[in-house]
Amino acid sequence: MSGTSEGPTPAADLIRPAVTDSNQQASRRTNGEVSDPLRSAFVSAPLAMAVVDREGLVVTANDALADLLGAGPGELEGRVAADLVDLASDARTWHAYRELLRGREARLRCTRRLKQPEGHSVWVQVTVSPLPEGTDGVLLAAADISARRELQARLRHLQMHDPVTRLANRTLFFERLSAALDVEAYEHGGTGRIGLCYLDLDGFKAVNDTLGHRVGDRLLAAVADRLTRCAGEAGYGRASAPLVARLGGDEFALLVEDSTGTEQLADLAESVLTALQAPFDLAGQRLSLSASIGVVERQAAGTTATGLMQAADTTLYWAKTDGKSRWTLFDPERNAHRMTRQALASTLRQAIDRGEFTLEYQPLVGMANGRLSGVEALVRWNHPQFGMLTPNRFIGLAEEDGAIVPLGRWVLATACRQARRWQLEHPDEPPIFVSVNVAVRQVWDSDLVEDVAEILAETGLEPHLLQLELTESAVMGSAGRPLQALQALSEMGVRIAIDDFGTGYSNLAYLSRLPVSVLKLDGSFVRGFQYEDSGAHPNPADEVIVEAMIELAHRLGLTVTAECVETSAQAGRLRRIGCDTGQGWLYSRPVSPDRISELLECPSDQAGQAGQVVGNA
Template identity: 85%
Template sequence: MSGTSEGPAPAADLIRPAVTESSGDASPGVSLPADGRLGSAFSASPLAMAVVDRDGLVVSANDTFGALLGKGGAALAGLVAADLVDLRSDARTWHAYREVLRGRQAKLSRTRRVKHPDGHSLWVQVTAAPLPAAEHGVLLSLTDISDRRELQARLRHLEMHDPVTRLPNRTLFFERLSAALEAESYEQGGTGRIGLCYLDLDGFKAVNDTLGHRVGDRLLAAVAERLTRCADEAGLARATAPLVARLGGDEFALLVEDSTGTDQLADLAESVLKALQAPFDLSGQRLSLSASIGVVERQAAGTTATCLMQAADTTLYWAKADGKSRWTLFDPERNAHRMTRQALASTLRPAIERGEFTLEYQPLVGMENGRLRGVEALVRWNHPQFGMLTPNRFIGLAEEDGSIVQLGRWVLVTACRQARRWQLDHPDEPPIFVSVNVAVRQVWDSDLVADVAETLAETGLAPHLLQLELTESAVMGSAGRPLQALQALSDMGVHIAIDDFGTGYSNLAYLSRLPVSVLKLDGSFVRGFQYEGEGVPPNPADEVIVEAMIQLAHRLGLSVTAECVETSAQASRLRRIGCDTGQGWLYSRPVAPDRISELLGTKACNQAS
């Protein structure tokens, strides 16, 4: 076989520069392409190519390569290739490119933006690959990807912006927020702080429901315009304006990077509220709306996007709960209380099963002789984390989640069992009654009558030694099932008491038709009595009101208990106007069952214990 071949040259040879001994311009081992087929292919190729020596200088470039950079191919010879296509812009790319020049890396591919001499920029895909060892150089090729990048940019804009308001959407907002929270953002003279106004339109759902989603969308777009205007005005004196984004539905956010403090965020929130106050005219529809805004401002260091948004969401909830059409600043103490409340709510039911609750008893004392007549059972939660908690910390939670039924049943059984134990331990003393608080939800969500009957039968306590207390607002509106339950309990012999009387409806005419036997006067009336010898001016109106209520109650066949009796002066006045029993710190604070046993058969309740 002949040593020559007439067949086509290998593909690699088409891009390989010819090696000659006549070129004094090229680096050793690399030369310009020779004339002929190889040179013609290199020059005419639609692929932009250049040969670069091991020092990084352009040996030769075809016209396609030169055209992309706005120069002739021949004019590029001897120039630094890395500068032509921006390969020095970051350390990793520069290192990788030099490794390719030295033959230590097989290939490099990067996307770069280069500037054409006529002023426009274009995006190119830069590829660098070593030539065969004999040439000791690199083939650099460029591909114009500007159209593809433009399409990608358009698609990204559509992906990152809300189609209704054309504002940045939730995805772009969190992208910007995460970038703003990075520590590097604050290493060049920034404040190191970040602020957020998180707002929700009050009553926007009604607009969609009554006028339709088309009007609702136009309203959202109009709101976006006003928010953008507020942000632009806020950014006049700063390098950048706050970012306005629609997070979804009728929720918007204004992100302030490098904030200067809460005053700046408060001013922004005020401007937003003011901007939204003016009615919106939408093709004959004149609409008014307001917004609630949660404001958070803090150090960026140590803050995550999740934590910031949780704080903003919580604060927005406060603004709505406080009456809407306002802004509210994040309060760490209020948030700690909320977190504690959530922690209690999540562990309430298991705590009942674990036996973390206990009862204390506060004496109910006869005003005439000072003897113990009964006790009120007061539940306490011995929480493993928060210590001993009083009812105001958890009863509301129990009513909200329904666990009040389970807890109330435990209190009823425990109190009745203890009352029966006192009766058996002190057979020579008149038995004392026990008063148990009942929530309205217990009447609705359980068979309270059956629970009481079963408890009395189980413990052996007589029905007249059990008193159930309901608040005035609950009892006065009773009808249907609640009223039937109260009547059945009264027919059973159980006493029904109205707690905190005088603070609710005070419908005295309706009172005569209820199966009630006891009124417990709210402590605010007793506290208003004149304190002898303490320099407090008299308030005769309180005494007149209390006396009138006692007389009316007696005429209706009811007995009266005064709460919050703290001084002997109060007790003497209550005794003089006919009050039947008293309860308060003058006699005793809530105590353990053993202390009640000590008080039985004594008049020790005449003074604080």
């Protein structure tokens, strides 16, 4: 026997003329050659195919492939197969194809867009697979999938576009946004920045509610046309125009890729506002509207789609609250303040339970004798992250979400308990009263009268040693339940004071009918008393106004406390015109309960000076 072995059949054998000798046919079938019926099927098959040898050259191609590529009969033989169907356009496909030619891969499949000699293109799905075992070469097949791709493109367009405005919808917008934020996209050029105008139509809901959704849809479509024109004008002379999208309802976005800075976004926002100012004529309806726009522009690197949209939404909210019909640029500092407010609001109620609040007390000093007659309780929040916070940082938040009710109850109970403790610790001194601020929401959302009665009974503090302060705007318009609560508290013996008097309604006729015993003059009046020690000239009008208010209060049987007393000259002037009590840094800053105890231990005729010492200690 011979030691030689029979190798694979050359791919060229697949295209040899048909052999009539039956012995030769049988021999070729034994050697792995393709029979004539199989060759006939290959030539006439509707699927475009070619036999490619191990060198990557076309051995033979059927008519379907020639027609698909716009070639004549026999023109494809000897051509490089990879060039015909663009297999070398990406590294992964090219590597897989070369491995398959070496016999190391089972199958390759990819999609390619091929340009025909006439100029139009076709989409094909290319499959490359080995020939039957024992046969040298591979089989390349190309199926025309242009119709399928066109249908897919139509379906994707419907899926990615809003049916009312025909703009990009939310899905396409975020797809483009994510691609724009891909840092690798900027390695080959571009500014590496991104900008967004996020707008909302002012008062659009009223259009839907009064004229119907059909008119509303027409208005949205008309707005979309104007936004598209603005985007086209903004993109003139640039690589691309901003993407205009409808994100839902009456919210739209203009995405600027490769933005050049805030000035470009500001110009775009201004052009949008101008474009929307002109009235809309819709089927006999002439409508006018405006928009509020949030503008964000920043580096793409380090920015996420979620972060960008949150910034844009926040800025849009600012534009709305600032008065609408305007654009507002994102301000990191303003946003940090908003985030702080949100952080405080979300933890405020828990902070009460955790005991994070504390009270400081500011002395109220008699103007005539300088004696400590009372203190005002001022709440502080010892926040674990932001440190010691004054009331202006959190009282407004507490009033908004109702946390002022439990917080106010805690302040009231703590202040009354401390006032009673001072009284017991200094039995030889006249007891001092404690003044506590009360928000009007405490009157509406809780039974303030019952709370006060229970706390006074629990602490043993006499009612006349408790003073409740309400702002002028809250007290002057009191009616119904608030007025009834004030009257009940007054009848109980609790003193009622109007805080910041002179800055609110100042309804003096109504004042005489309220159960009020104290007026606290707003500090703006006292600050106008600038005398010799400041080197400035006094304003006579301030003194005339203050003197008139003090005289009026005295005629109504009320006492007067002046806030923000900072100099001895101010105190002397207030004393001469009859003011009863002073409060301010001249006497003391807000201090701990222990410092108030030190004041109570001083002789009465030195209490005013002692207060000043305590305040500066």
